[in-house]
Amino acid sequence: MNTDHRSGCPINLSLEVFGDRWSLIILRDMIFGGRRHFRELLNGSIEGIASNILADRLKRLMELGMLTKADDPSHKQKAIYSLTEMAISLVPILAHLGAWGRVWLPVTEELSIRAELLEKGGPPMWEQFMDDLRHEHLGAPGRASGPTVRAILQAGYEAVVARKALGAVRDPA
Amino acid sequence: MNTDHRSGCPINLSLEVFGDRWSLIILRDMIFGGRRHFRELLNGSIEGIASNILADRLKRLMELGMLTKADDPSHKQKAIYSLTEMAISLVPILAHLGAWGRVWLPVTEELSIRAELLEKGGPPMWEQFMDDLRHEHLGAPGRASGPTVRAILQAGYEAVVARKALGAVRDPA
């Protein structure tokens, strides 16, 4: 970990970690998209990250303690990236960020439905989400029953996509 | 406002607004430091922002609707920068960001006491803070009585500085 910082202010130090255009996008795709492999992050990125930037940020996030890398036992070339508790605890920030963006920025409906559901769910849902992620990434004990928070958000997303597709049939462009 | 975005995802759009190393620092200094003028932001910045970067970011934040600029009636050359509601509503995000940084990053005590107090105060304190800022920057009706949230945070900061100075007398380096 690098030790020459601009200041010891927590907001500044946070910006030094993910104050760029890609780090938080990668974490978002891992947290909300469930992506664990390099290619999943590369090809699944709607913003179109370049492979060299992705490689650099994954390396950087590992050095910062936000991610770990492990071999995939099923494929000798695959690496599995996991979130650390440090990254999992960003969930409330991502929830607030999504809520803020939904109010003030030109979001699209299908890409903001997750933020809306997460905002409505509030801190209890965020806690559940973090527990799910701890189970998935850190091997913590799993939930008793019921769908994961990610599955709930994904179902909301798909419902919007389906509804918009129906609308397109009724009102063709 | 620019309209070519990487995606309509609220987190991505938020990053397009302040996903850099300086924009949020400037807003932090305006919100927590009460700074309103170019020189205050330039010279008061502990991170040492350069004047061209500051000028660029102020312009950008105005274009994005986060800040407004007005003439200072007392000085023909001075400009007063004000936060818009869009920027004021970042307070909960800054509170979470500070809380996260305090846990995971090498913060200094005097620069993180504000984050600690804001975290302890919770959403009611954040709301009060936002009301204070609306009064100060938007001309909204003021509080009934009592110190502003910024004054409370500042007092906490100064108490830490004073205590550390005493410690330095007892235990000189």
Added chain:
DNA sequence: AAATCCGATTGCATTTTGCAATCAGTTGCA
């Protein structure tokens, strides 16, 4: 045996950043 997939790396042009010097107009003070 060939095609595809794996996590990257390389080369290169463009853009952004960091830093110091400087600018023209305004103000306060002697």
Added chain:
DNA sequence: TGCAACTGATTGCAAAATGCAATCGGATTT
């Protein structure tokens, strides 16, 4: 009146980061 200090910036330039396409050697699938 003169002059230093201060106002919000702007300019020039080197260094770093970014974006993009092509490519790499090894592993897996077909």
